Amino acid sequence: MRTTAWIASLALLAGAPGAAHAHLVNSGLGPFYNGTLHLLLSPSDCLAVLAVGLLAGQGGKASARAAAITLPLAWGGAVLAGLTLERAAEPGWLEVALLILLGVSVAAGVRLPAWVLAPVAVLIGIVHGLETAGALVDSDGALVAVAGIATAVAVLTLLTGALAVSLQAAWTRVALQVGGSWIAAVEMLMLGWILQGIS
Amino acid sequence: MKSASRPLVLWLACALLLIGLGPAPALAHESQPGLLELRQLTAGSSEQTWEVLWRAPIYYGQPHPARLQLPAAWQPVAEPTLQRLLSSELHRQLVRIGPETLDGSSIGFPGLEQTITDVFVRVTRLDGTESSQLVRPTKPQATLRGERPWSQSAVEYLALGFHHILLGIDHLLFVLGLLVIVRGVRALVQTITAFTVAHSITLALATLGYASIPAPPLNAAIALSILFLGPEIVRVWRGQTSFTIRHPWVVAFGFGLLHGFGFASGLSTVGMPRAEIPLALLMFNVGVELGQLAFVGLILLLHRALRVLEFRWPRWAELGPAYLIGTLGAYWTLQRTVMML
Structure with missing residues (x-):
């Protein structure tokens, strides 16, 4: 019962950024930090980076390296593309479905080689980057903010991937898989809400 | 830091450079705070007269974009005056x-x-009572x-x-350079x-008014x-080796004295209640240390992560950080020296 409550709370948080951060967060420290903070305060984006990092780290060093390079580049590129097209994607079932897939893969202990993981990271980056672009429309210093977002994605992916790679003890691997199952559970709840038109 | 971490510095320096892209022309001035002083001149039973001094720092070489918006109930006595100073405009x-x-009034920026x-x-x-507060860009009004x-x-x-x-790219780049040079915990x-x-030491000396260095040569020296x-x-x-590589703490101490004067530019004690100065100085310094520790911690974490993931870099990329830091240092030195002339 307590676990269900936690998952529901996390799902609420994960669903919040779409509405709460329709505009770029103002850190009072300029557009670079605005971009960084925007990512860190968007639970759905953080979950996406976490999921990719954990899955990549589970696949080994080469996969983690591939994710640390491709995810921020795709994310940043998609934000720029979204700004250029002046069209931002709404958070939807595709974003949630992809995260469920990633969470389940982490929970199942799937080990993806780098050549498979890289396109997955690119896809996640594009989907979330296009959504992020919506917050940057009409923002001052949007290009610097994109750099802040991409830097935050790179740092988080790198740290998460390295953490997952360095987990050697059996119980830590299990903990990692449990983390994946939580991501999947949160996103399943989100998907249910989206399908019922609640979110 | 050992060899595997070196290319990390390139990434970080690039990120820091991006932070500083906008502020590049004057860099050290833009995080200077503004100051609004309200001084009571007369106390009558029906009304009071107050002097309003709004010191707006020059922002990227231009007048500051923020305006002062006083409550509508406050009646101007005469036309406001404007005095242009070297680094600010005084309204x-x-x-x-x-x-x-007065209490409960809201002033907007x-x-x-x-x-x-x-x-x-x-x-x-x-009556001698004083009070102060800080307004941040995230909530540009004071009650x-x-x-x-x-x-x-x-x-x-x-x-x-x-x-x-966090906004002091030159201070952070200096710390970054030190981290690359030092060997061992x-x-x-x-x-x-x-x-x-x-x-x-120098932050305290400058804040308490015992020592000061004019901003232009200070910024050039930093x-x-x-x-x-x-x-x-x-x-x-x-x-290779050198005195700095063998004893980096000596260089850190020597240049640290200069950087302290730079930090003092962020803490204006003009008009601050005297009793509040020690608290302001202590907490400002603690904030600077926390920011510095967070930066160092992040770099060490990234260093560790890059070693775990065994990133390999071409030779030119490994040498990038040194040349990037050196080039930025040379550019800012020349720029700030020219600004003094």
């Missing part, structure tokens, strides 16, 4: 307000939200409320110090401690400290 105005209507400028608001009454608990001021000054170091602790002690580290980093990569 002066006299206003009449009703008795006991439209346009502040688009900047990185904090504003000190200080109120001095005829005047007389005396406030010291803990509230302490948190504001701590945040101010933390923000000041002991040397790291010695070096960071020496830098901290040194800049705390840039020179970054330029100084560039060749030292190249020496480390080539396996």
Whole structure:
């Protein structure tokens, strides 16, 4: 019962950024930090980076390296593309479905080689980057903010991937898989809400 | 730091460079706070006269975009005056307000939200009581409320110090250069401690008014400290040694004294209640240290992550950080020297 409550709370948080951060967060420290903070305060984006990092780290060093390079580049590129097209994607079932897939893969202990993981990271980056672009429309210093977002994605992916790679003890691997199952559970709840038109 | 971490510095330096792309022309000035002083001149039973001094720092070479918006009930006594100073514009105005209507009044700073400028608001009454508060770009308005608990001021000054170091790209680049040079945990602790002690000394001396250095030569000297580290980093990569490489804490202490004067520019004590100065100084410094520790911690974490993931870099990329830091140091030194002429 307590676990269900936690998952529901996390799902609420994960669903919040779409509405709460329709505009770029103002850190009072300029557009670079605005971009960084925007990512860190968007639970759905953080979950996406976490999921990719954990899955990549589970696949080994080469996969983690591939994710640390491709995810921020795709994310940043998609934000720029979204700004250029002046069209931002709404958070939807595709974003949630992809995260469920990633969470389940982490929970199942799937080990993806780098050549498979890289396109997955690119896809996640594009989907979330296009959504992020919506917050940057009409923002001052949007290009610097994109750099802040991409830097935050790179740092988080790198740290998460390295953490997952360095987990050697059996119980830590299990903990990692449990983390994946939580991501999947949160996103399943989100998907249910989206399908019922609640979110 | 050992070899695997070196390319990380390139990434970080690039990110820091991006932060600084906008501020490049004057760099060291843009995080200077603004200051709004309200001084009571007369106390009548029906109305009071107050002097309003709004010191708006020059922002990227232009007048500051933030405006001062006084409450509609405050009646201007005469036309406001404007005095252009070297690093700020001083707006002066006299206003009449009703008795006991100051507390609870709200003063706005439209346009502040688009900047990185904090504003000190200080109120001095005829009865000798003083109060101050800090306005941030995230909430560009001040509600005047007389005396406030010291803990509230302490948190504001701590945040101010933390923000000041995060915006100080030149200070962070210097710390980054030191991190690349030092070898081993002991040397790291010695070096960071020496830098901290040194800049705390001069920050205190400058804030308390015992010593000062004019901003233009100070900023040029800080840039020179970054330029100084560039060749030292190249020496480390080539396996050579030098006094700086053997004793980085000495260099950290020496240049740290300069950087402390730079930190002092972020803490204006003009018009600050005297009793509040020690608290402001302490908490501002603690904020600076926390920001510095967070930066060092992040770099060490990334260093560790890159080693775990065994990133391999081409030779030119490994040498990039040294040349980037050296080039930036040289550029800023020249730029700030030219600005003095």
